[in-house]
Amino acid sequence: MAIEDLFATAPKPVVEYFDRRPSRPSFRWDEVAPREHALGFTVARTAGFDVLDDIRTATRKAVVDRIPFAQFRDELVPILKAKGWWGEKRVIDPRTGEIAKVQLGSLRRLDLIYDANIRSAEAAGDWVRIQRVKDVLPYLEYLTSTSERKRPLHLSWVGTTLPVDDAWWSTHYPPNGWRCKCRVRSRAEPREGAQLSRPPLNARPWTNQSTGESRLVPAGIDPGWDNNPGKAREQMAGRRLVERLDRMGSEARREAVRRLRQDPVFSYVTENGAGFDHHRRLDPAQEGAGRLRWPVAALPDPLAARLNTTSRTVALSVADAAKIGVKHAEIGPEFWAALQAGLDQPEAVESGDKLRVLVRVGGKPFMVVLKRTAAEEVLLNSAHRVEEWQADRLKRKDAAGGA
Numbered sequence: 001m002a003i004e005d006l007f008a009t010a011p012k013p014v015v016e017y018f019d020r021r022p023s024r025p026s027f028r029w030d031e032v033a034p035r036e037h038a039l040g041f042t043v044a045r046t047a048g049f050d051v052l053d054d055i056r057t058a059t060r061k062a063v064v065d066r067i068p069f070a071q072f073r074d075e076l077v078p079i080l081k082a083k084g085w086w087g088e089k090r091v092i093d094p095r096t097g098e099i100a101k102v103q104l105g106s107l108r109r110l111d112l113i114y115d116a117n118i119r120s121a122e123a124a125g126d127w128v129r130i131q132r133v134k135d136v137l138p139y140l141e142y143l144t145s146t147s148e149r150k151r152p153l154h155l156s157w158v159g160t161t162l163p164v165d166d167a168w169w170s171t172h173y174p175p176n177g178w179r180c181k182c183r184v185r186s187r188a189e190p191r192e193g194a195q196l197s198r199p200p201l202n203a204r205p206w207t208n209q210s211t212g213e214s215r216l217v218p219a220g221i222d223p224g225w226d227n228n229p230g231k232a233r234e235q236m237a238g239r240r241l242v243e244r245l246d247r248m249g250s251e252a253r254r255e256a257v258r259r260l261r262q263d264p265v266f267s268y269v270t271e272n273g274a275g276f277d278h279h280r281r282l283d284p285a286q287e288g289a290g291r292l293r294w295p296v297a298a299l300p301d302p303l304a305a306r307l308n309t310t311s312r313t314v315a316l317s318v319a320d321a322a323k324i325g326v327k328h329a330e331i332g333p334e335f336w337a338a339l340q341a342g343l344d345q346p347e348a349v350e351s352g353d354k355l356r357v358l359v360r361v362g363g364k365p366f367m368v369v370l371k372r373t374a375a376e377e378v379l380l381n382s383a384h385r386v387e388e389w390q391a392d393r394l395k396r397k398d399a400a401g402g403a
Contacts, residue, residue: 010064014125018063023052043113045104051085062114063121069114080105119175120229127230130186134164137186145181153220154182161194168198170228177222238293245295245313253312254298269294269321270336293317297340299378307355309372316380328384335361348398354381358394365391
């Protein structure tokens, strides 16, 4: 095999990142929450037009086969024009019902689609390599952009050198905006004169005009780019895993979850391996790390009914694991090993916005708090030891029908 053939196609992690993002038609770019762009493939103004799959197919070819933009453009433009998705047109905004004049396909838009998807996929693939070698190359250094016009704040970050798992890389791992060409370099140790502290976030409020969501975005980063696509790939893996578990039969699911508790990712999450700082949980730089989750138990049917959920898998996020670790040091390996048995035969259950389940581990009572998300996920929100008198009170309340 010729050396050039080794680089003719994208590495497996790059392809996996792209393929795991489901297609989501939209009318406006901000209809999809910015952080969700890393988890789904969407192109604005495609809702109501049969073009998203065509754009996705062409973009995947560009990512996987590393074809130049000219080929991507020449192959895709005739298809889009034939389906009427080109130039300015008057269409109905499904959000308001009003007729709006919008830009559909254009060479500039295709260039943005091409650039954004290739850079995000390659960044996600690079993150896999960075994680693989971090034992010998434990630092990342922020490097300057190759663009002629460089953003002042991005330039101010050049030379910043932090541990690979530092929370700053959750928001500032490049690319950090449309057409951003900043890069990082793995290092065994910081070079002389490197900036070893986090630059200030200077987070500014930003409101999504379509969803109404308001949140803080670090200065210098375009909304929607304040995430680490490599960590998003990890989140997708956990989410897809839960979906697969939910499709299994009860016994197969329990066995699969039992084996997943032996996976290194389980330890990574339960032992707060992502370096999530619970005391800084409102810091935007912490958010990406905290969203990573992993299955910890199969949810028995009676508890699923009490929680009114279709999911049968209980997952634990790094954020919740960090909270438990800070507040309840008594939660350790023995607890996680006995959790499934406790959920199968709880001593008492209290319903509400969240489900409070009394379980016994090593002869001692523990409270497990489960919550259902809007996406029908079941998360273990909290776990802590309780006193016997508290356990007795909950059992009496449960026996009386929660009255």
